[in-house]
Amino acid sequence: MKILSTFVLIAMTSQLNADEISTSIWDLKALSKPPKMEWVDSNVPIRSLIFTGPDYNGEPTQVFAFYATPGTLSGDTSKDKNLPAVVLLHGGGGTAFADWVELWAKRGYAAIALDFSGRRPASPVFDRKTNELVVERNHGKLVRTRLPHGGPEHTGQEKFNNVGGDITDDWQYHAISNILLAHSLVRSFPEVDPERTAVTGISWGGYLTCIAASVDSRFKAAVPVYGCGFLYEGESVQKPQIDRLSPEKREAWIKMYDPSKHLVNCHVPILFVNGTNDIHYPLNSYMKSYHAVPGEKNLRIEVNMRHGHPSGWAPMEIEQFVASKIHNAKPLAKIDRPEQHDAQATARFQSQVPISKAHFHWTSDRGLLSKRKWSTTAADLDVKGKVLTSQVPDDATIWYFTATDERGAMTSSEVIFVVTKKE
Structure with a gap:
């Protein structure tokens, strides 16, 4: 050695x-x-x-x-x-x-x-x-x-x-x-x-x-x-x-x-x-x-x-x-990097196993990441077009998507940190 x-x-x-x-x-x-x-x-x-x-x-x-x-x-x-x-x-x-x-x-x-x-x-x-x-x-x-x-x-x-x-x-x-x-x-x-x-x-x-x-x-x-x-x-x-x-x-x-x-x-x-x-x-x-x-x-x-x-x-x-x-x-679903246009977030995904549900997660808090409270809502799931969409709250500071397939396996998109003038 x-x-x-x-x-x-x-x-x-x-x-x-x-x-x-x-x-x-x-x-x-x-x-x-x-x-x-x-x-x-x-x-x-x-x-x-x-x-x-x-x-x-x-x-x-x-x-x-x-x-x-x-x-x-x-x-x-x-x-x-x-x-x-x-x-x-x-x-x-x-x-x-x-x-x-x-x-x-x-x-x-x-x-x-x-x-x-x-x-x-x-x-x-x-x-x-x-x-x-x-x-x-x-x-x-x-x-x-x-x-x-x-x-x-x-x-x-x-x-x-x-x-x-x-x-x-x-x-x-x-x-x-x-x-x-x-x-x-x-x-x-x-x-x-x-x-x-x-x-x-x-x-x-x-x-x-x-x-x-x-x-x-x-x-x-x-x-x-x-x-x-x-x-x-x-x-x-x-x-x-x-x-x-x-x-x-x-x-x-x-x-x-x-x-x-x-x-x-x-x-x-x-x-x-x-x-x-x-x-x-x-x-x-x-x-x-x-x-x-x-x-x-x-x-x-x-x-x-x-x-x-x-x-x-x-x-x-x-x-x-x-x-x-x-x-x-069969691999886990893969979600592409999300994009935001105005107040709408979208993300494409690929999955060999049908996706059964999708969610949008966000926090509006600031300060320590470990102390922030998160909210979750169902995301719009376009199975045919393989696209996830959701409205982004005006005060969201961090957000991301998740998709869950029929096996119950969940994967996430990249986590998006919103840059504002206050930060």
């Missing part, structure tokens, strides 16, 4: 493009090879493993992950052949979640979820009578044990303040390295089709998804939930921590670890999922991240979507988007 000073890297990256910046931080050739691993428990429905990650404090690290397939859940792994695979990335306060792995394995995927804090959660517990996974709904109560050779903790010190020295104590350096290693590992499993893999993450895991999809072109689909770039501006709750850094460290952090500097190189099809009032990844930063992507992309913006792990993995559109890229399933 490469070990370079952050300030040496900044000097190197000042004249580099996004792809060159990524390769100056992460040794993509080395990370494309499966890491050494050992099974902690390989005879249960949701299995545990530990693989070797990059050096930390001069020694190789241990990285914990849960792994499951349709076969491990049923007890007959002989049926596991040419499976698609998904890499699952938790957010702040989280860990590898057995119930998240189970969710995707039940859908027919090989699923691997890794921990990003150098810890391991307790082994899954199964009901003796039903053999169903016993789920702890309060994730804060999950016991996490520090591994003897675990990597950096998942705290502000490691995510922000450590920038500016040996990059091997930077949380992002380890997190992205371990995502790519987990991807390489699951691609090496005989039951997995290595050409049908995806990545999705929640909150900080969504942040990591943005970077991972930008540096690892082996993925066929990516879904960041909440997470985005441009955290150094706007209303992100992460901005104060970035601003407290010295000017040199702040510049280093932005160039190396803000997803905005990597998304410009993202050509993996990507679906952005967020809510209108998220305080961690505000809507304006989210849309700037969406616009930064040069490749295929889509949006799902939900009014007042809750922020959390179960809420983040609940939307059906996540799996439908992935399936459309690796199963040739």
